[in-house]
Amino acid sequence: MYDSDFFNPRYSRQELFYGIGYEGQEMISESRVLILGMGALGTHIADALCRAGVGYIRIVDRDYVELSNLQRQCLFDEEDALNCTPKAVAAKEKLLKINSSVEIESHVTDFNPHNAVEFCTGVHLVMDATDNFPARFLLNDVCLELGTTWIYGAALGSLGMSMVIIPGETPCYNCLVDGPPPPGLVPTCDTAGVLAPAIMATASVQVMEALKILSGEKEKISPFLTTMDLWENIINQYRIRPREDCPSCSRNLRGYLKGDDYLKTTKLCGNQSFQVTSKSEGEIDLEDMAQKLGRLGKVKKNPYLIAFSPDDKRTITVFKEGRALIRGVSTEEEALSLYSQFIGA
Template sequence: MEESLQRYSRQILFQPIGLEGQKKLSNSKVVIVGMGALGTVIASHLVRSGVGYVRMIDRDLVELSNLQRQTLYDEEDAVKGLPKVVAAEKKLKNINLSVTIEAIISDVNLDNAEDLLTGFDVILDGTDNFQSRYLINDVAVKHNIPWVHGAAVSSRGMFSVIIPGKTPCYRCLFPTVPTGLGETCDTVGVLSPLTDIIGSFQAMEAIKLLVGAEPTKNLEQLDIWYNSSMQMDVTHGRSLECPTCGKGHFDFLDRASNKQVSYTTLCGRDTVQINPKNKQEINMKEQAERLKKIGKVTGNPYLLRFSPGNNITLVLFKDGRVLVHGTDDTVKAKSIYAKYIGL
């Protein structure tokens, strides 16, 4: 106990946490979905703060391009191509051996989400795509687990705290799943200080929840390049018509739902087909201009062929369907799809 008092002394001196709050943190369990830029910041803060049990889930490997903003990784991790959670676990255990750290190499999807995300006091969003966030929201609302949403792209970021039964859920705040090709870190970039800021706010809100303090009631938004911020009070944003928290329909956990995205390996072609059930009309000219900034684009009125490198080619069709050439691994294809398509 004396060692703990010394390690967390500056945190215990902060009156809203104190010794009792520190004890609550040590008895708490959190799960972080995604160990990229946000996830690494969140994990570092929570482990250093003495949260007793931290589960980290991620499907990707460390790459050189991650090092600009993913603060737990180094060049050796990238050269070895280590899974992110493996590299993170090693670093975090060197920081605080008193915390139980669980590293899971997995893609969180509708088949495993409930097994991976339940039994925790707080879920933290370190993901980079809307599909994963709606899935987390379904699990959180269904099992009454608070979660902290965060997002960062370019110079803009946001975060919010979602407490089932008390606050609007993610689907209340964003009722319609975005369609078309969205901005991602891989298409418009992201600033390292931004991910540090948003991840730190997420960790702080999680700590508030764990010690029984009042989290923010706002959807917080900021732009660090233009020094602007906005607080949107969402206290009264719950909707009785929300399919998730209002009507109890968990579409992102339902394989039959039209909200699902289908991933199919095409036999013998080293290709994965990705097919949103909700068809959509893609503006091919706009998307060609966007993708030309980061890779080679060719095409015709019916499709675009985009090559970002690494022997991977994406073929985009007007109805939103995508072929990922160069792999038969659906998890890898899903990661590539999230990077460049952004759904």
């Protein structure tokens, strides 16, 4: 046991660092952070921020732990996968073992326009560790509305990227990405794979920016979009220009917060069936999707739809216009999660 009045070595290496010091550490310990998503990026970010002594961490995730997560999601183990433990629950348990002085609030739920404002309120910073476009556009709108800084992060294959978004000061996510792509167009980690170092590099950039923000070193914040492909040995930084007609930060429409362009889920009668619809425009290339999904499970195809079964229990039937029927799942969260995983929102 350490006597904290005498000397607490816990954060000494951070306090010794010239950019943080004792005062910076005090600020970090008084800060409150939301981590949205507790997958690969989320677990690495949570691990680092918890060890760094952030005072309060709120985590939100709708998924449970699966065996295929363990290759890159650092807070989980085989027992979590065996028990299908919700990620938010397993993460909280592990984080408290790492640093019991951090207050952890965890939520097993989907992040959607109904709860987005509540989850993003009462924190100094939001860390993006989501895995889909609608969630990021929604997060962008909410943070613009609340004036909360957030740190974008995404990784796929061997590529990772990150950017700090400060409402009123930097371009926003909608300046960077002009609306969500049609479903199925952009690969996901479940269709194209992802390497753990791509995740760790991205999470590291995000956490370093977070430490600057939380310790009050605002002038050190990177003004660039950083992209890294360590497999191809390419690291770049881009200056992103604000879009003059950006619907989110220039025209203040907040369409994603109002529920526009969002994935909608409807429970269907019949056992364990849900319909997921997307408002993004564009038809799905069924041929291309059948080829991608064919490597991951059973696929049946006709000119109107494909039916994909990742296992014996669950089936996703995707229609040309992007609508999907999901069978074999018991909750809305599970249906959305499966859709984002394999179809890509």
